[in-house]
Amino acid sequence: MNPGDMRPGAAVRGPMWSGPICIHSVERAGPYVRIMGRATESGTAIDCILTQADVKQLEVAYEPNDMAGNPQRAFLAAEAMRYGFASADDPLSALHTSAVDLLPHQVEAVYNYALRWPRVRFMLAHEAGAGKTVMGGLIIKELKARRAVSGALVVAPPHLHEHWRRELGERLGESSRIADRDPQHHIRRAWNGPGVTIASAEFIEREDVMPYLESSPPDIIIVDEAHDLPLRPPPGDGRHSLTASLHGMSEHLLLLTPTPPPEGSPDLRLLLDMLEPGFLADPQMTQESTAAADNPMLLRRTAETLTDPSGSPLFGSRRVETVPVASSEIEALLYGAVSDYIRKRSGRAGPDATLHISRCMSSGVYAALRALEERMRSLEDALRDYIGTGQTKLVPAGEREDTEAEIKSLDRLITMARRVLDSDSERKVQALRQALRGLGGAQALVVTESADTLHYLEDRIRSWGYGVCTLHDKMEYGDRVRTEAAFRGGADVMVATDAVG
Known part of the structure; x- marks a missing residue:
């Protein structure tokens, strides 16, 4: 070390001291150098004169901070560290760093139920329209903030993939990838690393994909439309592998469904067994816990119970009426x-x-x-x-x-x-026309099971003079968004399959 390299604020170490010395001042007197400072470990004051040979034996322990760095970068670094420890003091850290205003039932489901225990094993069974995608994404983000998970897998039908990716990216700031379109050499990489992987059950169950998932499972798996999982597949059904493996594949497992099986049904117990096998010993226990609203693995809220932050009903009143139709x-x-x-x-x-x-x-x-x-x-x-x-x-x-x-x-x-x-003698179609007339200009949503019936009704309703848009599970996500915008923009009737959920 050269005498010119010794500056106040720096720390040096040498054989003449037991530990590093923080330099307070440096004085030069001919071939000698006087150092005054303090030992960093013991705090002992140091005042000594060194020869040129002594100075050459010194090593720099650390350089002084001259505060000449970029202040904006320093602020961002401090904020990053603060966010890194935010979950220790803020149990809602994911919510506070997302572009989403949660509704009361969403806060309740995420923070009072799903995240109540360190290990998430839960089924959210709210009705369609309650925002289960946002709830699932928020659970992923909160667990990541708590350093409980890194990678996540969302198992969803193909027509919901773009919906998941958009909600995760735009509202929660989470990166995601759709694995169904990955080439073979990208399959292994899809399950590893940060971010969210979105895939269909059919893709995961492929013989060339499932081994990668089993050998390197994600930290959390979310299954959307969980009611479609085959709980009793026939022998040789390839989907059995996913259903049978889900309960033990990852630390955290979240099931989402708008239509859970009825209380006390064997199918409901099979779904809950995927979360915690044998936790509810018999169907009667399942039925009693669900009816009493104290099932520790299931939460369901119907549309009538949902409110906005002010307490007003989130959805309008709903009247269910079955219209009998006699065949011609x-x-x-x-x-x-x-x-x-x-x-x-x-x-x-x-x-x-x-x-x-x-x-x-x-x-x-x-x-x-x-x-x-x-x-x-x-x-x-x-x-x-x-x-x-x-x-x-x-x-x-x-x-x-x-x-x-x-x-x-x-x-x-x-x-x-x-x-x-x-002959235009199909009585159900005639009853539909009469029902639309009775709405007095209000918008209507017509739901049918068959895509063929959907297209037929689209043509018939349009011929009656109504503005019509359609929604079905074969649509690309962009077309779906445009259809929903058209309905919000004033289209008289939307004809949809169950993809509307």
Whole structure:
């Protein structure tokens, strides 16, 4: 060390002292240097004269802070440290660093229930529209602030992926990635590191994906639309692997559903067993704890109980009314003919095909027509292949005549369905038109199960002179946002599938 490097405020160490010395002043007298200071460990005052040889043996312990740094960066560094320790004094630190104003029921669910214990094992079962996505994201952010988690996985249907990513990014400031579109060499990386990974159950259960998740699970898993999880899958069902593994895969597990199974049902107990296996010993205990609102793993709030911060109801009053609709004569003939077809052909057509036709028939005549046409086309294609090869999957050897007879039956049913539509005699559609007239110009939301019925109703309602928009689970997220904006902007009717939830 050179004498010129010795400055007040610096600390030096050398063989003549037992520890570092903080220099207070330096005086030079010819070949000698006088140092006055204090030992940093013992506080002993130091006043000594050193030769040039002594000075060369000294080493710098630390340099003095000349306060010449960038003050803005210093402030940001101090703020970063303060935020790092915020959760120790502020139990709502994630809320205070997010661009979201929580409603009372959301604060209650996140901080009074889900985060009540160090280990999150909980099911939020609020009705649709309560903001469960924000609640789930806030739980992730709060656990990260408390240094309890690093990586997170959200299991959600594909049509909700962009919704999750937007809510996490814009409202909570959390980065996220959608793993379903990751190439093979990015799959392993998707589960590791900070941030949130969003994926569908079908993607996770792939044979080339599940091993990566099991070998390096995230700290927290959130399952959206948990009621769709197959709780009793048939043997060989690939989805069983996710359902069976969820309870032990990660430290924290959160289930979100707007439609939980009924109180005391076996399905509800199976869902709760995913959180804590065997915690509720029998169905009666599950039913009693849920009915008494003291189930430690489940919280449900209905729309009628939700309020804004001022205590006013969050949603308007709701009146449930079932309108009985009697089938017209021509409809009754069609329903009877389709029922006869299903009974006679269920063994040959298979349960999937007949169940699909039956569900479409309950949705509406147009959906039934499309299902019948689809079945007829598949049989006609199979029959052409049979004529060339002698056997297909749909037309086993020796059953050509039976297949031709089924095609004729389907042709008759299709003709009957078209006659109902052409005569405008479908009573449910007539009842819907009457109901819209009775609203006096108020907006209406029409929900149907079948996408075919959705498109049919869209055309019919528009022909009645109403402004219509549609919402279904095949829409891209941007189209969904534009549809919702159109409805808020004054469209008379929105026709939607259950994707509206």
